[in-house]
Amino acid sequence: MFYVIYSLFFKNAQIKNMKVLSVKEQYMEQYVNNAETQYELIRKIRHDIKNQLSAVYFMLSKNETQEAMNLISKSCSVVNGIETYVRTDSAVANSIINSKLSAAAALGIKVSCITVSDFTGISETDLCDLLSNSLENAVTACKNMPIDANRFIYLEIGKENNIYTFLIKNSMHCSVLNINPQLKTTKSDKQNHGLGTAIIKDIACKYNGRYDFYEIDNTFCCSVILET
DSSP: OHHHHHHHHHHHHHHHHHHHHHHHHHHHHHHHHHHHHHHHHHHHHHHHHHHHHHHHHHHHHTTOHHHHHHHHHHHHHHHHTSOOOOOOSOHHHHHHHHHHHHHHHHTTOEEEEEOOSOOTTSOHHHHHHHHHHHHHHHHHHHHTSOTTSOOEEEEEEEEETTEEEEEEEEEOSSOHHHHOTTOOOOSSOTTTSSOHHHHHHHHHHHTTOEEEEEEETTEEEEEEEEEO
């Protein structure tokens, strides 16, 4: 009897680990795709600006000052519309944070970020998983709020000696922990979703840190501390 129970426990643990690994692979693939998308976007902008500068030069040579100024104004609007929220020493952090916050801003969600530039001691995979899961949860929560509500996401990453602190805050319409204290996924596909909080917890344990999910002033907070 004991052997049967142990076998079932071991099998369930293996299934869970396989699901977690599958989710991690998806996030790493997403990171690569985000990086490639940003690279292609930059190439396109460089190409467009080169052509636009040639057009501006031609207009100015013909004393078409107003037309040149109008084109410059349009070009500036395009460049300003592409936000780069962070420039750290980590390509992973840059890609995840910029892509997630840009996606949130495109939905009309207010975003802000304060971060360190150095992530020495944290593996790229763990950094990718932590930022992807926590920010994805924040974006999803804000998307489910009424459009006219005060929707916002705040990310702060700090470091003191070998201790990293991650704080992700997002607005909420009603208490999440009262309705869903276990933070189970609300998505219909529960087989492939709902592992985000488990991954965050595993990463915190791996780095001898701690995690906490709490609410204050209509704000949901995810706090993670890692020791490297």
